Amino acid sequence: MIYVIGRDDCVWCDRAKELLExxxxxxxxxxxxxxxxxxxxxxxxxxxxxxxxxxxPAVFSRVGGYEELKELFDD
Numbered sequence: 798m799i800y801v802i803g804r805d806d807c808v809w810c811d812r813a814k815e816l817l818e819x820x821x822x823x824x825x826x827x828x829x830x831x832x833x834x835x836x837x838x839x840x841x842x843x844x845x846x847x848x849x850x851x852x853x854p855a856v857f858s859r860v861g862g863y864e865e866l867k868e869l870f871d872d
Contacts, residue, residue: 798823798824798825798858798859799817799822799823799824799825799856799857799858800824800825800827800856800857800858800859801813801814801817801824801825801826801827801854801855801856802826802827802829802840802844802853802854802855802856803826803827803828803829803853803854803855804828804829804830804853805828805830807853807854809852809853809854810853810854813854813856814826827840829841829853
């Protein structure tokens with residue numbers, strides 16, 4: 798699964814979603830502008846501190862658990 802964190806009126810966020818839809822990649826979109834101030838603050842810290850991203854959209858994927866991780870390395 799691919800996760801996209803973006804905001805309203807962001808052309809790059811829209812382009813990322815369009816690309817994922819055109820290529821039939823499942824994704825989840827989190828819109829910072831639709832969040833409470835507390836939740837938005839949490840995500841902004843997460844994007845900066847954990848993902849080391851400083852622009853939007855922030856796009857990342859989930860590998861899964863141990864079995865999925867092992868499969869990724871076996872490929």
